[in-house]
Amino acid sequence: MVYFLCLVLFSVGLYGIIVKRNAIKLILSLLICSYAVHLFFVLSGYKNQGIAPLFSAAVNHRTLVDPVPQALVMVSIIVSLAVTALLVTACLRLYSEYGTFDLKEIAGKNSRKAGEKRRAEKK
Amino acid sequence: MNPQVLLLFAALPLFGAAGIAFLKDRSALLFKNISLVIILALTVLAVYLEVYLFSSNTVLVFAQKGSIRIASINLAADRLGGMFLLAVQLLYSAMIIFLFRVRSDVFFGYKKYLLFLLLIFAVNSLILCADMFYFYISLETAVLAAYCLLMSCSRQINSLRVFKSMVQTFFASALLLLAIAFILSYISALNLADIFRQLQYRFAMHTPAGTKKLIVDFIRLLLGAGLLLKFGGLLSRSRIFFADVEAIKILRFLRVILIFALTYGSIRLFIYAFFPAVELDCKPLAVVLGGVFGVKNYVAAIMGTVL
Numbered sequence: 001m002v003y004f005l006c007l008v009l010f011s012v013g014l015y016g017i018i019v020k021r022n023a024i025k026l027i028l029s030l031l032i033c034s035y036a037v038h039l040f041f042v043l044s045g046y047k048n049q050g051i052a053p054l055f056s057a058a059v060n061h062r063t064l065v066d067p068v069p070q071a072l073v074m075v076s077i078i079v080s081l082a083v084t085a086l087l088v089t090a091c092l093r094l095y096s097e098y099g100t101f102d103l104k105e106i107a108g109k110n111s112r113k114a115g116e117k118r119r120a121e122k123k
Numbered sequence: 124m125n126p127q128v129l130l131l132f133a134a135l136p137l138f139g140a141a142g143i144a145f146l147k148d149r150s151a152l153l154f155k156n157i158s159l160v161i162i163l164a165l166t167v168l169a170v171y172l173e174v175y176l177f178s179s180n181t182v183l184v185f186a187q188k189g190s191i192r193i194a195s196i197n198l199a200a201d202r203l204g205g206m207f208l209l210a211v212q213l214l215y216s217a218m219i220i221f222l223f224r225v226r227s228d229v230f231f232g233y234k235k236y237l238l239f240l241l242l243i244f245a246v247n248s249l250i251l252c253a254d255m256f257y258f259y260i261s262l263e264t265a266v267l268a269a270y271c272l273l274m275s276c277s278r279q280i281n282s283l284r285v286f287k288s289m290v291q292t293f294f295a296s297a298l299l300l301l302a303i304a305f306i307l308s309y310i311s312a313l314n315l316a317d318i319f320r321q322l323q324y325r326f327a328m329h330t331p332a333g334t335k336k337l338i339v340d341f342i343r344l345l346l347g348a349g350l351l352l353k354f355g356g357l358l359s360r361s362r363i364f365f366a367d368v369e370a371i372k373i374l375r376f377l378r379v380i381l382i383f384a385l386t387y388g389s390i391r392l393f394i395y396a397f398f399p400a401v402e403l404d405c406k407p408l409a410v411v412l413g414g415v416f417g418v419k420n421y422v423a424a425i426m427g428t429v430l
Contacts, residue, residue: 034296
């Protein structure tokens with residue numbers, strides 16, 4: 001059931017990436033996607049009624065949760081933080097250049113600019 | 124090898140160059156020349172280390188004998204890996220000299236210099252990595268450094284295309300990570316040689332296995348789609364969105380290195396396919412490409428990179 005919810009979350013992110021044309025919403029969708037993947041990653045080490053992986057003679061080793069996915073997800077979260085920062089920077093660059101976050105509008109402005117350039121070159 | 128020699132020739136020049144470049148970012152040419160000399164010294168040292176690595180393997184291509192200890196990290200590569208690292212390093216030196224000759228006024232800002240080092244580090248580790256997660260992290264680091272470098276180098280830049288390309292590339296990272304999560308939950312290992320052995324064992328045990336085969340195919344699909352999207356997003360539209368000369372040169376350099384890494388993988392794949400009895404000690408990209416990624420997707424990735 002929880003794995004299915006991960007899939008749903010990933011699908012929501014994917015839907016946003018495909019459909020949304022606002023740069024901020026696009027970044028948020030991407031983040032939702034990566035959260036879903038992180039969740040799935042952590043859940044892959046989950047055990048029902050599991051305990052922290054501290055080894056001792058008294059502990060039943062079968063009930064210990066797998067610490068590897070948790071450690072990997074920590075690293076991955078840091079990487080995705082850097083990615084988000086870079087994406088937001090690019091997004092701000094877009095806004096300062098075109099005054100909007102709408103990618104359709106920006107594409108329109110871009111093509112108009114290119115047309116004007118071509119006309120100016122012809123003249 | 125004496126670690127003090129390494130400290131003298133590697134750590135000190137590295138931090139010295141970074142410090143000088145940091146303090147004298149855009150000032151006298153003298154300092155730029157010093158930075159260049161230090162960078163070249165560092166590169167020569169790296170080339171020397173790689174030649175050492177390369178020549179210390181005397182048995183076969185696949186035998187692991189060359190091992191260098193730097194700051195308590197064991198770098199191990201076989202002859203093939205050493206050769207590719209050497210080629211990357213030589214390309215890197217040529218690139219540095221070229222950039223300094225063409226655009227000495229702008230290139231050696233300390234940020235760009237450090238980013239370039241980061242990029243080279245990531246690409247080298249891409250060749251050296253023996254673990255799926257390291258592979259993901261080094262790929263991600265290379266991509267991040269490349270984007271930062273390109274965005275800071277290029278003045279005439281089509282921001283919209285860059286943004287779209289970034290979204291595509293980072294979505295691909297999510298797919299790659301998902302594939303890695305599947306591998307970990309299915310095979311319980313991320314080391315490439317272990318994955319390879321486990322897959323071999325499982326296929327030998329459950330010959331026409333329906334569900335198990337399906338999971339492996341799904342993982343292949345995820346990895347293939349992730350790598351295709353990633354390389355496509357980073358490399359395919361480079362000429363359109365970067366008008367600056369140096370940015371295009373950096374991107375071409377990156378493209379050559381990635382093709383190198385993939386070629387390296389294909390040679391490994393060949394060794395695996397035709398000499399299965401030979402022990403793979405270095406376990407680099409090819410085991411990913413061969414064992415998990417699959418031949419078809421690999422060819423597609425090459426095509427995506429070249430196109």
